[in-house]
Structure formats: C-alpha cells, structure tokens
Amino acid sequence: MRGFGGVIIVVIIAVVLGMNMFGNNGDSRGISGSYTEDTYEELPEEPSRNEIIDNINNTDTSSIEELIRKGFPLLDTVKTDRGISEIYMTQELTLPKVTELLKKNIPPEEVSERNDGKQVLVYPEHFVILQESDAEPGLVLIELSSDEFVRNHYSPSFFQGLLAYSLLNRMLDSDDWARKRASTCQSTGNCYGGYNKYGGYNSGKPGSFRGSSNRGGGPGAGK
Template sequence: MKDYAGIIVVGIIAFFLLFNVFGGDDERGMSGSFTEDTYGELPSEPSRSEILNTIESSDAQDIESLIQESFPLLDTVRSDQGISKIYITRELSLTEVTDSLSESIKPEEISERQENKQVLIYPDDFVIVQESTEEPGVITIELATDEFVRNNYSPGFFNGLFAGYLLNQMLGSNDWYDRRRSRCQQSGNCYGGYGMYGNYNSGGTSSMRGSTNRGGGPGTGK
C-alpha cells in the first residue's frame, strides 16, 4: 500500500507541474499582452479638495508653475523641436481641471469641450486636457510648448476646437494650419495627442512612440 500511495503522490505532483507548464500558457500570454506596456502604478496625488485648494491659493505667475504645483507628472514627450509634459489626475473631472486652471490664470484662448477634450492656450504653452481612453477615470493634462505644437501636432486634432485662422494666429503664422495639414497627410506621421501606451500617431503607417520616461520621442529628426 505504501508503494501505491507513493505512486499516487508522485502522480499528483507531476500533474500539477505539467498543468503549470502547459495548462496556464494561454491565460498568462493574454495577460502579458495587455499588461506589458501598462503603468505598474500611477502617481499618487492629494485629495480633490486639496488639489482645488492648491490651485485656488497658488501664487504661481504662469500656467506651467501652477500645473506643476497641482498635479503629478506622468510622462515627458520630447522631440528635437519642442517638449510636452504629461500630468494626470483621477480626483478631478475634465471640467473641474479646465475651469480651475482658467479661473486661476486666464488663458488667451479657450476651446469648447468636444470629444472629451478641451484646450487652453497661453502665451507660450498649450494645455490640452483629455479623458484617457486607456485608463477609465484618468484625466491627462498635457502642457505642450508652442514649439512642440507647431512642429509635431496634426492640425486635425484641433478640428472642432479652434478655427484654423486662430491656430495660425496663436502659433505666429499666416498659414500654419494648411501647410501642416498638407505635410501630415503626406507623411502620416504627425502627433495626434497623448496616448498613455504610446498611441501618438494621428494616422498613416508610421508611429510616434515614446517619451524620455518610456523611451524615444516623436518626430525625432523631422
């Protein structure tokens, strides 16, 4: 009986070892394919009331300083023609972010809210606020320099938000919108807004992945 009991125990152990090696492959592969590019943990942040109080009581003289004081930095996107910093919040809604920032430091222009995004334009920066499509409940706050927008963004991103002539005026050009649109259509490699997992391309066959935190950058060498 002892011999049979030993054989049974060995058989059970062998079964579980084989299951772990072969039986779980599909689940692990699927999980890995979805999680390998995800953020292990998003930055921590204060409570909703603390964030709003920080914005309201801030002595910041420019929008960059105000955003830095109020929200955690998630990512930095660089090219050889400008920089864009990505901040996030899970505590505030898109409306609360744009309203609180614009009330504290008045922008030169503010767009309508469309397709879960809104843009504030300041003298040297665009503040592009969006609801993340990858992470429910996350609002991304992109602080992009004029240079970054001028040389990397697809003008189509702003359709419905700003008229072309206004973008031209804000970017110090008479024909930026038309020239940039033509170039983006030809190359298919223009920045189409921040995506948390590298989905920066606005269309076409090439991609614009990366950041200084996560590798690479859009439009290098353009």
C-alpha cells in the first residue's frame, strides 16, 4: 500500500506541474494588454547572404511589411492592445547593408543617422528600427513597429542621436508627443526602449515588455 500511495503522490505532482506549465499562455506580461508570442527557442535558420539579397530585390511590393517578411526570419513578436512590433533578424548582413537594401527597394519618408549601432527608417504607418545586438556579435535585429506601438510604448530617449523630437512629433501626428511621453515614462518607469534577443528593453520597472519566454532573460536597461 505504501508503494501505491507513493505512485498517487507522483501522479498528483505531475498534474500540478503540467497545469503550471501550460495554464498561463494567455497571461499578460508587464503592462495591461501586452504579451509576446513565443516565436523562437533558438535563433531561426536563415537563407544565405545572396539568397536574402535576391529575395528582397526580386520582391515586387510597395509594402515594407511584406518586404521585410520576404527577406528575414521572424524572431519574436511584442503585441499589446495599443500596437504591435515584430522583430526579425539576420546574421548574414550588416546593419548598413540591411539599410541599403530596404531604402533601395522601398524609400522611407525619413532616415535617421546611424548612431551607437542603431538606425531608424520611417515609413507611412511603420518604423523600422535596426539594432546591432549587444548580446550576440554579428546579430542584426530588425524591428517592424507600427506607429501606434511607437506612439504608445516607446521612450523618446531611445531616439536621441537618431531623430529630432520635432520630427517624431510630426511622424506620430502629435504636436507634443516627445515631451508628454517623456513625462509618462518618468512617472511610471514603464516605457519600451528597443528590443534585444533576451527581452525587450525597459527604462524602468522590470517585467514589462519581456521577449519570448523561451529565451528566459528579462529586460535590460533602456538607452
């Protein structure tokens, strides 16, 4: 009987662990209404350098979303009730080469300076935010963020040295977005400041805008 009781206990423990592992898929992480889609465990495979270039150059589209999706593998997704940001990646191309390809095929409305391993291309309804990963040398992150996502979540300080606040105000259809958003970030400590492969940067409180749970790691420090 003692052995039978031990089996029952093991079964109960297994059931409880299973519920904990699979019962929280819909939980929000960080701010209300936000979650990330677990789109990777390891870095996804990607085509060769020449294939990527050919795919982009031969894609007949006027949509920056479609162009990026045709060229690069999806790494992660940050989605909230106030916008969505898709993160793509490449280890085959440098940041300047990615910028060159995107600009050549679909000219953006604005192109930022390249500064501290970051550059921003502004398109109608989207920001393309390019970053050289601090976590993994040679990895370039290509973040396709809706205007709505940038407007509601990004910290204006992320764009320092890249885009003037007056330009951001205009592109985000606001007469004072930068000042108001900076005030909100300071008071809440909960503003997005770009993505890295171990989780979304966060300028304040930990736990907001985490990347895929498969990667583990939490937010880093916003810039």
